[in-house]
Amino acid sequence: MWILVNGAAFALYLLASFLARPRGPRSAAVAAPAMPAYRDAATVAMLLAWVAHSGTFILVLRGLHDPDFGFAPALSLTFWLVAAVYWIESLYYPLQGLRAWICLLAAISLLLTWIFPGDRPTPTGAGVAFALHWAMGIAAYGLFGAAVLHGLMLWSAERALHRRRPTLAGLGPALPLLTLEKLTYRLAALGFALLTASLVFAVSFSEKLFGHAFEFNHQTVFAVASWLLFAVLLLGRGMLGWRGRQALRWLFSGSALLLLSYVGSRFVLQVILHR
Template sequence: MYTYFFVLAALFYAACAFLPSKQHTAISTGTLIGWLLHGAALWVDVIGHGVLRMGFAIMLSGALWISVAIYWLENRNFSLDGLRVLVLPSAAIGVLLPTVFPGSLIPLDGKSALFPWHIAIAMLAYSTLTIAAFHAVLMALQESKLHTRLSVQKTGWFALAIDRLPALLTMEKLLFRLIGIGFFLLTLTVLSGVVFSEELFGKAFKWEHKTIFTMLSWILFGVLLAGRRWRGWRGKTALSFTLTGFTTLFLAYVGSRFVFEVILHRSLA
């Protein structure tokens, strides 16, 4: 039954992505309906009958679910119509990924009650930093256009989306807001994983691939926020740290799961 929710959510996202920008109410309502359907489908698919379903497709779908929520909320404060035609088509595709790549099942029997919360916070952290990286790419495209002074033909949805983006200063404020929230959630993820490792995972804390890459990502985002506060870092420095930190986090979670599940056809808990 939840598969139909994924499909319906994809249809709502796709429809709202290409509606005329003047239809604000229809876009906002349709996006909210698609987001609710998407969330309901993820909830039923991920948590069901005493097991937890995890995989790279579910994590990407969850990241896009958070991305849509952030776009919908921030669009009420800023004019982000340019983001609409970028975020929603991506979400329309991403929402269907769990139906193609179902991932692996993790039994919850014997697991601590903290375990689902740890996973949820980790997912929120990853999702927030994913949209921050996407946001940084858009800023890089904006900045490149300004510096090179190249004329961009206003044909095609992508070119129009770039032209509709808010000013760079506004985009930068949004970027650091996203990074701040993501870093806070990632800090909770790291702390809970280190302090409650044995209770959460049934084994003592140890340094492994996922842990090392997560810690590296946490350090990079922490250095970026510190540099922003005390050295006024911005522009290319901020974009470089953001994309490097996200790439590291991607390798820790989605990248490793993609290699195991799709390329090696193995389960990774």
């Protein structure tokens, strides 16, 4: 059952990404009347894909599929959350340019769950406390993932303005840059709040969560380092008015360290060290 639901979500995400992909001026000019139909089909395909993607987690919650805390399921859940954030934002802002990229990345994350299924290790402190800690961390991943995609749109637009080059495929902003910038760092601030809560929870309940006192291992070091970078970013924007590439560098750097924290460490343990 899980394979069927996962496979359906994968196929629908790929279809939505194909339908939502940007089309060149020539093809757009020839088939201009058909473009709304393409957009509507992409919207339906993405919605069905997200529902099917949700079904994979429902199967786990209902005990019909074993939970897996490896790096691939974490990425899958992250992009499921990114897609959810996109849907909420798209109700208020035109963000069609992100759709093809989000669907493609979500499809890749599902594919990785097949290639690297792992051995479904159950954490020492698995239970309500661990589930809450893990959920806050993954929610932070999802919000920062959405912030990074918005940041890429900002970077692409600024690149086009300063160098007089076209924006990267699908990343041209469909709304004012100031609005896009506000959305980007609003998502980053929400992600920072959840990351803070997750770290405080880990420090306060380490014995219950992991079966030992809190320790600074490689995963914790990357998480704390990313938290510090995000803290500097938000302080810099609030107190020093950081904008543009300066702020984006901090956002991208912090997000890279956060990715290394859980997903990166799990990848090394699961794929390289086979633990």
